[in-house]
Amino acid sequence: MNRLHVDWTACDGRGLCAELLPELLVEDDWGYPAPRGDMSVPPALEPAARQAVDRCPALALRLTAPASS
Amino acid sequence: MTDALWYFGRGSGVVSLVLLTVVVALGVGARSGRTAFGLPAFAVNLVHRNAALLAVVFLVGHVVSLFFDPYAQLRVFDLVLPFAGNYRPLWQGLGTLAFDLVLAIVATSLLRHRLGARTWRLVHWLAYLSWPTALLHGLGTGSDNGAVWLWSISALCTATVLAAVVWRLTPGFGRFPQRAPRQVNPRLLPTRTRPAEAGTLEEAR
Ligand code: HEM
Ligand code: SF4
Numbered sequence: 001m002n003r004l005h006v007d008w009t010a011c012d013g014r015g016l017c018a019e020l021l022p023e024l025l026v027e028d029d030w031g032y033p034a035p036r037g038d039m040s041v042p043p044a045l046e047p048a049a050r051q052a053v054d055r056c057p058a059l060a061l062r063l064t065a066p067a068s069s
Numbered sequence: 070m071t072d073a074l075w076y077f078g079r080g081s082g083v084v085s086l087v088l089l090t091v092v093v094a095l096g097v098g099a100r101s102g103r104t105a106f107g108l109p110a111f112a113v114n115l116v117h118r119n120a121a122l123l124a125v126v127f128l129v130g131h132v133v134s135l136f137f138d139p140y141a142q143l144r145v146f147d148l149v150l151p152f153a154g155n156y157r158p159l160w161q162g163l164g165t166l167a168f169d170l171v172l173a174i175v176a177t178s179l180l181r182h183r184l185g186a187r188t189w190r191l192v193h194w195l196a197y198l199s200w201p202t203a204l205l206h207g208l209g210t211g212s213d214n215g216a217v218w219l220w221s222i223s224a225l226c227t228a229t230v231l232a233a234v235v236w237r238l239t240p241g242f243g244r245f246p247q248r249a250p251r252q253v254n255p256r257l258l259p260t261r262t263r264p265a266e267a268g269t270l271e272e273a274r
Contacts, residue, residue, distance in 0.1 A: 010186065016111045019111045020111050054182075
């Protein structure tokens with residue numbers, strides 16, 4: 001399973017990802033995403049995760065393949 | 070037939086301007102952190118992107134129809150090289166300049182993940198140049214440059230962008246603005262007790 005990775009130095013806390021992936025992320029009080037679990041992306045959520053990665057305004061989200069994690 | 074090209078050229082020019090206005094206003098407003106009309110941030114983001122892509126479609130229509138319009142007398146390089154035209158070179162050139170800038174902005178946005186945030190953002194700032202340039206081009210070059218309706222549309226577009234800028238500059242926009250209220254499946258609301266296996270998250274608060 002791919003995993004979702006947040007680059008905290010780039011993340012701006014705009015909250016788009018938590019809106020698109022509420023199954024994996026919650027928003028903390030400042031709008032930054034907080035992981036619900038271990039951030040592994042089940043196949044059913046793969047498209048939503050890709051969209052979140054694509055839409056992140058700060059380019060802070062990445063999907064990492066299992067081998068590298 | 071030639072009249073049809075002329076009508077289509079003018080109409081698509083105006084549609085592009087209106088779409089670009091929406092794109093710019095949403096872009097200006099989005100940075101504020103508050104979202105327009107209570108929409109979730111991702112929806113604003115998608116409208117911003119899709120309206121920009123649609124604007125490009127209409128711009129291509131604008132340029133192609135006027136290219137074949139016997140009165141506009143455009144040559145191929147008029148479509149990319151600004152200020153070289155025979156007819157109203159300044160006003161037409163502003164259109165070419167705006168077109169070049171829009172193409173650069175859209176192309177870099179589509180390649181954002183390859184280029185990296187810094188390069189992308191640098192080019193994206195050109196939007197602040199391209200929009201007024203397109204506005205002036207529309208007002209100055211067209212057959213309708215004295216028409217009340219074109220001035221009204223242009224004034225409305227200007228008001229829209231100015232409103233977005235003012236909205237963004239209001240002091241309410243701190244670094245950590247309020248989140249837009251939105252509908253979330255109750256099962257997906259933040260849980261007080263996070264799963265123990267999360268491990269990665271420190272409960273600092
Ligand atoms: C961002 C890009 C552009 C926008 C938003 C835009 C918008 C407009 C608008 C609103 C008009 C006025 C239409 C009217 O008078 O009813 C116009 C006219 C015109 N545009 Fe553009 N334009 C753009 C790019 C270009 C380019 C690249 C060219 C080609 C060199 C061009 C050539 C013309 C010409 C020849 C007219 C006069 C048409 C006529 O009234 O006969 N435009 N444009
Ligand atoms: S979308 Fe990107 S910038 Fe926004 S909160 Fe998520 S990771 Fe951070």
